[in-house]
Amino acid sequence: MSDIVKEALNGATTTTSKAKQSTPSGKPSSFTIGKHREELHAEEVEPSVEQEENVALSPPWTKWQKLKSHFRRFRIFYIVALVIFLAIFLPISFIFIIPRIAQDLLDGGSIVINSGSLLQPTSDSIVLSLNASIYVPGPFTVHTAPGDLQLYLPPVGSQYPVGTLHLPGETIRGNTSIVIEEQYFPFENYSSWQTFIHNAIMFDSGPLGLKGPIFTRLGRIKGFILQLDKQSTSKGLNRFAGFSIDSAQLILPAESDGTNLVATATLPNPSILTLEVGNATANISFGDIVIGTGMINNIVVRPGNNTVQIRGVANLTTILDNLKTILAQQSQYIQSGYLSLTTTITDISYNGSTVPYYTEEMGKFPEVDMPKIFPLTKSLPLLATSVLAVNYPPYPQDLTTPFQQRLASYGPNAVSVGWNTYAPQDKGCVRYGNSPDNLNHEVCSSSNSTTYPSSRTWSSTVVLTGLTPATTYYYQIVSTNSSVEHFFSPRTPGDKTPFSMNVVADLGVYGPDGYTLSSNSSGLLRKDTIPSIDPSLEHATIGALANTVDDYEFIIHPGDFAYADDWYLKPQNLGDGKDAYQAILEQFYDQLAPVTGRKMYMTGPGNHDTDCEEIPFTSGLCPEGQNNFTDFLHRFGGSLPTAFSSSSLDKKAKGLAEQAKSLAVPPFWYSFEYGMVHVVMINTETDYPLAADGPLGVYGLNSGPFGLPGQQIEFLKADLASVDRSVTPWVIVAGHRPWYTTGAEICVPCQAAFEDLFYTYGVDVGIFGHVHNSARFDPIYKGVPDANSMNNPKAPLYLVAGGAGNIEGLSDTRLSPPYTAFAYGADYSYATLKFLDSKRLQVDFIRSSTGLVLDSSVLYKEHSVNFVRQ
Numbered sequence: 001m002s003d004i005v006k007e008a009l010n011g012a013t014t015t016t017s018k019a020k021q022s023t024p025s026g027k028p029s030s031f032t033i034g035k036h037r038e039e040l041h042a043e044e045v046e047p048s049v050e051q052e053e054n055v056a057l058s059p060p061w062t063k064w065q066k067l068k069s070h071f072r073r074f075r076i077f078y079i080v081a082l083v084i085f086l087a088i089f090l091p092i093s094f095i096f097i098i099p100r101i102a103q104d105l106l107d108g109g110s111i112v113i114n115s116g117s118l119l120q121p122t123s124d125s126i127v128l129s130l131n132a133s134i135y136v137p138g139p140f141t142v143h144t145a146p147g148d149l150q151l152y153l154p155p156v157g158s159q160y161p162v163g164t165l166h167l168p169g170e171t172i173r174g175n176t177s178i179v180i181e182e183q184y185f186p187f188e189n190y191s192s193w194q195t196f197i198h199n200a201i202m203f204d205s206g207p208l209g210l211k212g213p214i215f216t217r218l219g220r221i222k223g224f225i226l227q228l229d230k231q232s233t234s235k236g237l238n239r240f241a242g243f244s245i246d247s248a249q250l251i252l253p254a255e256s257d258g259t260n261l262v263a264t265a266t267l268p269n270p271s272i273l274t275l276e277v278g279n280a281t282a283n284i285s286f287g288d289i290v291i292g293t294g295m296i297n298n299i300v301v302r303p304g305n306n307t308v309q310i311r312g313v314a315n316l317t318t319i320l321d322n323l324k325t326i327l328a329q330q331s332q333y334i335q336s337g338y339l340s341l342t343t344t345i346t347d348i349s350y351n352g353s354t355v356p357y358y359t360e361e362m363g364k365f366p367e368v369d370m371p372k373i374f375p376l377t378k379s380l381p382l383l384a385t386s387v388l389a390v391n392y393p394p395y396p397q398d399l400t401t402p403f404q405q406r407l408a409s410y411g412p413n414a415v416s417v418g419w420n421t422y423a424p425q426d427k428g429c430v431r432y433g434n435s436p437d438n439l440n441h442e443v444c445s446s447s448n449s450t451t452y453p454s455s456r457t458w459s460s461t462v463v464l465t466g467l468t469p470a471t472t473y474y475y476q477i478v479s480t481n482s483s484v485e486h487f488f489s490p491r492t493p494g495d496k497t498p499f500s501m502n503v504v505a506d507l508g509v510y511g512p513d514g515y516t517l518s519s520n521s522s523g524l525l526r527k528d529t530i531p532s533i534d535p536s537l538e539h540a541t542i543g544a545l546a547n548t549v550d551d552y553e554f555i556i557h558p559g560d561f562a563y564a565d566d567w568y569l570k571p572q573n574l575g576d577g578k579d580a581y582q583a584i585l586e587q588f589y590d591q592l593a594p595v596t597g598r599k600m601y602m603t604g605p606g607n608h609d610t611d612c613e614e615i616p617f618t619s620g621l622c623p624e625g626q627n628n629f630t631d632f633l634h635r636f637g638g639s640l641p642t643a644f645s646s647s648s649l650d651k652k653a654k655g656l657a658e659q660a661k662s663l664a665v666p667p668f669w670y671s672f673e674y675g676m677v678h679v680v681m682i683n684t685e686t687d688y689p690l691a692a693d694g695p696l697g698v699y700g701l702n703s704g705p706f707g708l709p710g711q712q713i714e715f716l717k718a719d720l721a722s723v724d725r726s727v728t729p730w731v732i733v734a735g736h737r738p739w740y741t742t743g744a745e746i747c748v749p750c751q752a753a754f755e756d757l758f759y760t761y762g763v764d765v766g767i768f769g770h771v772h773n774s775a776r777f778d779p780i781y782k783g784v785p786d787a788n789s790m791n792n793p794k795a796p797l798y799l800v801a802g803g804a805g806n807i808e809g810l811s812d813t814r815l816s817p818p819y820t821a822f823a824y825g826a827d828y829s830y831a832t833l834k835f836l837d838s839k840r841l842q843v844d845f846i847r848s849s850t851g852l853v854l855d856s857s858v859l860y861k862e863h864s865v866n867f868v869r870q
Helices: 002-021 049-056 063-108 190-202 316-329 356-362 527-532 540-547 564-569 577-596 630-636 651-663 711-721 748-760
Strands: 110-119 125-136 142-144 147-152 163-167 170-172 174-186 205-218 224-235 244-250 261-269 273-286 289-301 304-314 342-350 403-411 414-421 429-433 441-444 458-464 472-477 485-488 499-503 554-558 600-604 670-674 677-681 730-734 765-768 774-777 797-801 820-824 829-835 840-847 853-860
Touching: 110 224, 125 163, 163 174, 170 174, 190 205, 190 356, 261 273, 261 289, 273 356, 289 316, 342 356, 403 577, 403 630, 414 472, 414 630, 429 458, 441 458, 540 577, 540 829, 554 677, 554 730, 554 765, 564 577, 577 600, 600 677, 651 711, 677 711, 711 730, 711 748, 774 829, 774 840, 774 853, 797 829, 797 840, 820 853
Parallel strands: 110 273, 403 600, 499 554, 554 600, 677 730, 730 765, 765 797
Antiparallel strands: 110 125, 125 174, 142 170, 142 205, 147 163, 147 205, 205 224, 244 261, 261 304, 273 289, 273 342, 289 304, 403 414, 414 458, 429 441, 429 472, 472 485, 499 829, 670 677, 774 797, 774 820, 829 840, 840 853
16 A cells, blocks of 8 residues: 555656646746646746745844744734733732732822811810821822721820721822811820820920721722821920910909909910810919919910910909019019919810810910010009009198208218208208307308109208317208208217217108008018008107107118118009109108208118119119119218228328228218217128129129229228227228128128128127118127127127118018027117227117117227227
């Protein structure tokens, strides 16, 4: 069989070969195989052998041609494979890959809260609005369906959500705003909500988180669920930093609902939140002293500064009873011209129901300083609507009538006469003589009267010279309405005739504007009993000085006159501090005139003579004319001496006395001599290192200086060194602030500046005031009592005579140190020094109201050395 096939095939081949050879053209013939069999045309036949050879010699196929040929040949297989791949991959992509891409886009985005509002607060819900921006990176558009998200605090954790927000459907592409309008928002975890409110109110910023599932589509792809968990930081209210009460007014009489205090406050809100708070009730206080209550209604705190109205009821009795304490506590704010008010929220309610979280958080505001209240440019204008009038003395019919007469020793044979009038005077004059009927001498001032801006009066001074020592003179100030008075001229330095001088300090006005005689249960006089005392009964110390005017020859008063700077302690003076201050000065010097017009009254400065308000850091707030010792300087500056020329035969002493004269600055520091005593008045308020009332003083009254640096100390050195004990054996130095006291108000800078000089130059007695009682201390130096006590000690004897009486009452003596020989603070008192001879000085403390001698002692000093230097 196989052989037959082979033979047949061979035959076919032979036939074909022959056929090729038999064509007319010499070319092989071509035929179609099929239904129509015929010879092909020449152009349709296959190439010739030569052509085949040419084809075999062309370049081989490229890889691309081969690849194309491969795909053409196997394209069916590839299409089938692709279909199978897509059938497997696409479900996986939709289920896993695309959601992952979308989640990554969402996670890579950010959310910023632009604004929000917390409205209609209740104890368990609010109405919440929110405007936020969400950013999704990339070119894709993300569509979200409406859904619920949890609002949480990242520090607390999402497991304790604040509450649930309903998120509207959004189309998010790039940066997109999301707005939530007034949604009811119940608290899911109250502790978390309270923490949120605490952070929002008390801090300048705080974190917030949003978390929850959202149904999302990426472009047109079928939706899927993603997890949103984004955090953002929003600004907080920062404890309402910058809160201020910009104006306040006291309403007298009060309105029908009891309101007597109205104020406008600025409530700053640096956050992006609007808070509808409700109605706030608060206690208003200065420090720990509650002075009233206030109400702020319908509080809505929007971003930026909010102006709110405060209406309240101020307890005037509490304010007046504690005003000095209040102002003393406010010194750090008074430096800037303001007082600091603390408001303590006691309740916040909305629609009649307490909102506990606002009440609790805003009730923490006592921890917050809230300055800028009650500008003091006119001395407490909060109370400037008081209806009671200032108690000015009436104007005289003749305005040139002299008032407030005062005498002073001006030299060994000279006396100054000072007075005030209600009209200016050109070179005032004084007539005088040895008989009231024969005033045969007249002296006129070399200058016109002077005044200062807040004063109603003008001061004049005339110096009478060439007087016979220790002689009674009669004088009359030239005016159409003046009386004849008399005085005892100074004793010549070196006169050893015994005499007495009185000492008072811290003496204030008496009557409705000043001190009283009433005592409280502890036996200490206090200002809280003042209103009940009849002014006619209040003559204690001034009355005693007037009634015994022939028993002493002059008075020294080392500081604190009238206490005009305590004007605000009386309700009737609160209408106008400027006039009240001046009225008290006028009253006081009128009251004192029966004494000062008869006896030489040698004065020195005290802290209550400094400013319109004896409160730390207020000097810049006083009206012009009521600071830096203005009245004290105008009243006494021209009537006091510098220093006396020395009566010693020692040339060095004479030179030192002249040096002291050149360094003296009366009325602040100066000296004079009278009989057997040399008296030096010093200034413990200014002009020495760390002086209490000076520019660097602890009280910030910024007074002085009145001399060059160190001038007062150099004056004291020269003056004490010039004293010849053979002429004036007794040396007294008087100032205001003591460094030995019954337990309070120890002036350490004074001690550092003066004590060594007192000891070195053998000062016999140091006399002070400031502490409101009477006290005598054993002779002492640097805290160590002198072993000789009152029998020829080297150390000075120190006296305090501050119990004369003023509106501030008396100081306790129960803390007196062991070196206290005598202390008395149960009633008003003063001291009398009796110079018995050149070696014995008697010191008596006298009860003003009865004349009882409370304590009597005698200091014995040998005075064996003419010029002491120890």
